[in-house]
Amino acid sequence: MNDKMKASVYIALTLDGYIAKTDGSVTFLDEYQTLASDQDGDMGFSDFLSTVDLLVMGRKTWDTVISFGEEVWPYGDRQVWIWSTQHPSNINIPECRKKQTRVVSSSPMQIMKEANKEGYTKVYVDGGSTIQSFLKNECVGELILTRVPLILGNGIPLFSSTNNQPLAHIKTVTYSNGLVQSHYRVPPLIV
Numbered sequence: 059m060n061d062k063m064k065a066s067v068y069i070a071l072t073l074d075g076y077i078a079k080t081d082g083s084v085t086f087l088d089e090y091q092t093l094a095s096d097q098d099g100d101m102g103f104s105d106f107l108s109t110v111d112l113l114v115m116g117r118k119t120w121d122t123v124i125s126f127g128e129e130v131w132p133y134g135d136r137q138v139w140i141w142s143t144q145h146p147s148n149i150n151i152p153e154c155r156k157k158q159t160r161v162v163s164s165s166p167m168q169i170m171k172e173a174n175k176e177g178y179t180k181v182y183v184d185g186g187s188t189i190q191s192f193l194k195n196e197c198v199g200e201l202i203l204t205r206v207p208l209i210l211g212n213g214i215p216l217f218s219s220t221n222n223q224p225l226a227h228i229k230t231v232t233y234s235n236g237l238v239q240s241h242y243r244v245p246p247l248i249v
Contacts, residue, residue: 064199076213116185117142
């Protein structure tokens with residue numbers, strides 16, 4: 059594998075570290091998207107996504123995203139690999155997404171090796187346990203974290219107790235809707 063190829067994470071989380079409510083919903087983000095000014099735009103998501111050629115997401119995240127409907131599908135025609143232990147026939151993949159979607163179950167390292175072998179250059183990883191596993195396996199090179207000024211109290215956490223890594227801060231941007239976005243590089247672990 060190209061040792062320089064690492065996955066990227068771009069995700070919103072509450073001040074107490076949750077990326078979704080316990081039921082998987084992210085409706086708490088709606089208010090902040092409405093409050094975004096024209097100057098804020100999409101807070102860099104389109105620019106980030108324009109550099110991505112493969113998206114790897116967990117099955118629960120997949121289920122959430124496709125539940126929003128085709129009219130709000132944010133990823134364009136990029137290839138999507140759903141990371142799941144379920145048989146592909148048990149995963150709802152709409153007909154319009156079948157050509158660009160694959161179900162994978164190998165380890166994060168194997169997924170990155172396969173992506174590199176197939177010529178992908180930037181992998182975007184999404185979903186709580188998926189991100190945690192890719193971090194644990196040292197497959198993430200950057201984190202773009204957007205803090206939502208909200209304390210949820212409980213929900214699906216972004217990080218687990220097994221994610222104990224120092225990060226290198228690159229930059230932080232604040233937006234008029236109260237969101238604060240920080241960009242970090244994930245240095246290799248020294249053993």
